[in-house]
Amino acid sequence: NAGVTQTPKFRVLKTGQSMTLLCAQDMNHEYMYWYRQDPGMGLRLIHYSVGEGTTAKGEVPDGYNVSRLKKQNFLLGLESAAPSQTSVYFCASQNGGSTDTQYFGPGTRLTVL
Amino acid sequence: HKEVEQDPGPLSVPEGAIVSLNCTYSNSAFQYFMWYRQYSRKGPELLMYTYSSGNKEDGRFTAQVDKSSKYISLFIRDSQPSDSATYLCAMTHMDSNYQLIWGAGTKLIIKP
Numbered sequence: 001n002a003g004v005t006q007t008p009k010f011r012v013l014k015t016g017q018s019m020t021l022l023c024a025q026d027m028n029h030e031y032m033y034w035y036r037q038d039p040g041m042g043l044r045l046i047h048y049s050v051g052e053g054t055t056a057k058g059e060v061p062d063g064y065n066v067s068r069l070k071k072q073n074f075l076l077g078l079e080s081a082a083p084s085q086t087s088v089y090f091c092a093s094q095n096g097g098s099t100d101t102q103y104f105g106p107g108t109r110l111t112v113l
Numbered sequence: 114h115k116e117v118e119q120d121p122g123p124l125s126v127p128e129g130a131i132v133s134l135n136c137t138y139s140n141s142a143f144q145y146f147m148w149y150r151q152y153s154r155k156g157p158e159l160l161m162y163t164y165s166s167g168n169k170e171d172g173r174f175t176a177q178v179d180k181s182s183k184y185i186s187l188f189i190r191d192s193q194p195s196d197s198a199t200y201l202c203a204m205t206h207m208d209s210n211y212q213l214i215w216g217a218g219t220k221l222i223i224k225p
Contacts (some may be wrong), residue, residue, distance in 0.1 A: 004156070040121055042201060042215040043157070058212070090156050097207065099145045099164075102213070104156030 001028055004105035006091050012111045013081045021076040021108050023091030032074040033058075033102065034066060036087040043090065049074055055069040081112045116140050119216030120151055127224050132189040136202035137217045139183065143204040143214075146178050148187045151199045151218065160200070161187065192223045 007022045023032065030051050035043040045058030049068040063085060065077045074093075078085060088109050094101040119136045126132055129201075134148075145164055149157035160174040163169045163185075169176045175188040189196055202216040 012138075031169070040217050042119070042217040043203075043213075044215075045212060092156075099162070101159045101162075102157075104158065106156050107154070 004091055004093050004103050006089075006105035006108050008108060009106065011107045012035040012113065013078075014113050015082060017081050018077070018079050019110075020078075021091075021110075023074045023076070023088055023093075023105060024072055025074075025091075025103070026072065027093060027095070027103065028071070029093035029095050029103070030071075031096065032068065033094070034064070034074065034076045035090045035092065036060065036085075037090060037107075038087050046076065046089075069087065081110075083112045086110060086112045096112040115217075116214050117202065117204060117216045120219055121217050123222055125222040128192060128194060130192050130223075132187075132192050132196070132221060132223075134187040134189075134200050134202075134219050134221065136185050136204075136212075137183055138185075138204060140206070140211060140214075141180070141183065142208055143180040143208040144206045145148060145204060146176070146185050147203045147213070148174075148176055149201045149203060151201060153198075157201055194223045196225050197221060197223045 004025045033048045034046040047066040052071040055066045067075045091105045094102045115140045129143045148161040150160045151157040163176045166180045173190045177186040199218040201218040203213040
């Protein structure tokens, strides 16, 4: 039981490049989330999904797209990376949508030059 | 203006001390309050969860909610070096579709 895994762990991009971050969970959770964490800002929700085939915008969705084609996977895409997207990205999964525990992955450290 | 305010620290205390970590919030609709612990270069993990006002104790940890003052606290007794981490408060309510609103996190350092 690996929990929540994220790929890759580190990445350096140049401005304008694209990439996809992969999140996978093996707990059969319905809800999945993508957050970014910046110094002094806490966690900010980018996009989330309440089930396979669904996605919704969070607090800071601009510049990102997501897809949830399979229940266990939640992909975060950056179409044209900008230096402002330099951050640590965390994926989380949750059994239900109310107050169940969110389980986090180890994070992806992204630097955009 | 942030909905949830949390002093980022760092807060440095000697081993064995009682630690008090706090968050204030502005939205009186918040009903559920959580504390997550995040070790360096790791993802956050749930430490404590409380509903509405009152205290909840779990071993050396006590979570306290004062809804009248819009103030929540996490107390750590007999602090250990292994408690050194960043502590994030988070809260939610049904009208937000239970999306969590996070504090910035307080970095805690326990000196041996």
